[in-house]
Amino acid sequence: MTTFAGLPTPPALPAGMAGRPSMADTHDRWPFPEALSYLISRRMTGRLTLYPSGVILHLNDGRVDGAQGHRLLGDVLLEQGLVNVDDLTAALITGGLLGQTLLRARRLTALQLRGALRQQVRGALRDVLATPPERYEFVPGTALPSPSAGVPGGEVLAEALTRGGTLPLGTIFQLAPVTAPVSMTPDQWALLRWVNGRRSLRRAVQLSGLPDDLAFTAARQLIELEVVEHSAITELKFIVAQLKPASSVRQPPAGIRGNLFIKYMDGTQDVWSVVQKLNFPPEEAASLLCAMHRDDLLDIVQGRAEFQRLLEQY
Incomplete structure (x- = not known):
């Protein structure tokens, strides 16, 4: 079904594809600008759905290629004088993606379409950053067809920092x-x-x-x-570990903090949540997790690709 937005919903790919994790969280637990910064810095491709607004941001290698569920592309094109109502009506009757249909009909150039898509994306970003979503979900997927907005990640982050007025001081870079x-x-x-x-x-x-x-x-x-x-420490948000049964070759760690940490490795909660409960420095938790895995004390039950990235640095 074609809408004025002119954007398809890319098919979801398996979670963790090429090391790209699915991600769902709340603004209270992980502030949305920080989560957006993570997705951009990890150069992820897929769709980021925001609730309760239902706005979808389409990411491609850390750029923002499109915004769906905010302002309609047809409205932007009309406002800019790039098409008239008859052009728009004819394109909608033809079907397919609105922008692509107008391109084939030579009613738009690729440069004009990209400019309109960028305005659509920037408007959506201004609104969602001014009023952050209560929760959000990222699902890896395929990129939108070209031409797309292609708003650079650095520009998006500049907007996020300006709107938020604060820096992610607690984030490890x-x-x-x-x-x-x-x-x-x-x-x-x-x-x-x-x-x-x-x-x-x-x-x-x-x-x-x-x-x-x-x-x-x-x-x-x-x-x-x-x-x-x-930093790879951010991957603790996606890693779930489980303690292996004790045996003659697998014994609990001797240190008090190590024992306290491993007690929570029950295969049900991510390591970041454990860090918050114990008030451990994230870098200490990362070191403990990697050391205990190397000592064959832990199994990684979720987030193996993310753990591998952490393991390479610790």
């Missing part, structure tokens, strides 16, 4: 792979040198020695430039 040359200011470098995938952004700001206002500005710029990304 690491250096991101950067293929193009990047010019760094002294303040940006003073902060970046403390980003190591182990300490929170708050701690990196403290260690940088910069005044808070300069440090926060540098942090926003580094995130927007996409030279930092979420």
